[in-house]
Amino acid sequence: PIKGVIFDLDGVLTDTAEYHYRAWQRLADEEGLVFNREANEELRGVSRRDSLLKIIGTKKYSEEKFQEMMDRKNRYYVESIENISPTDLLPGAMDLLKELRSSGIKVALGSASKNARPVVEKLGIGEYIEVIADGFSVQEPKPAPDLFLFAAQELGLEPGECIVVEDAGAGVEAALAAGMRAVGLGPVERVGEATVVLLSLEGVNWQDLQASLNS
Ligand code: B16
Ligand code: MG
Numbered sequence: 481p482i483k484g485v486i487f488d489l490d491g492v493l494t495d496t497a498e499y500h501y502r503a504w505q506r507l508a509d510e511e512g513l514v515f516n517r518e519a520n521e522e523l524r525g526v527s528r529r530d531s532l533l534k535i536i537g538t539k540k541y542s543e544e545k546f547q548e549m550m551d552r553k554n555r556y557y558v559e560s561i562e563n564i565s566p567t568d569l570l571p572g573a574m575d576l577l578k579e580l581r582s583s584g585i586k587v588a589l590g591s592a593s594k595n596a597r598p599v600v601e602k603l604g605i606g607e608y609i610e611v612i613a614d615g616f617s618v619q620e621p622k623p624a625p626d627l628f629l630f631a632a633q634e635l636g637l638e639p640g641e642c643i644v645v646e647d648a649g650a651g652v653e654a655a656l657a658a659g660m661r662a663v664g665l666g667p668v669e670r671v672g673e674a675t676v677v678l679l680s681l682e683g684v685n686w687q688d689l690q691a692s693l694n695s
Pocket of ligand 2: 492651
């Protein structure tokens, strides 16, 4: 039986992707790096360091300069999430969190972001989430299974007892590598490897989701 659900944050519970995009775009413009919305699609669910590596391409920077650019992007991002509120929850997210709690299912967050905690607080969903696994929790970012394994362990559950809800290819890969079933949100081109693929969490209820995962 499924005893725990691990939610990705950006793209699943809320859409901070737009803020990440604007912050990277501002940095890229300042540095004369070629970047746009389309290139940003590649950064979905990707860690801060790996994102910047993709943006600079073959350009070389000192570690000091690289660090400064990551810090600058993060400052822009942190400024922009200042005003996040519960209205920024994606459709269906709150209903599912409530249903999971009343069904006795444990809930964790499994996000690559180092800003996951403040975002969860601003979204007003802290009380529904028992464990937060974030950008500080493990060394290896998704698609490595480490973050989700850490979340399961903190929940006191076996990997096979947990499912993961993800919007990124790397996240689905990480979930399967951890021995967990995955619910992929979005187009099949992106999350087609997932056990179950849905467009979003809108209208999703736990009984139906559980049934489709077990079938
Ligand atoms: P930070 P998720 C990911 O969040 C974002 O999708 C990705 O765009 C971002 O680069 C990454 O977190 C790291 O975020 O710079 O705040 O540490 O989808 O794993 O919830
Ligand atoms: Mg995501």
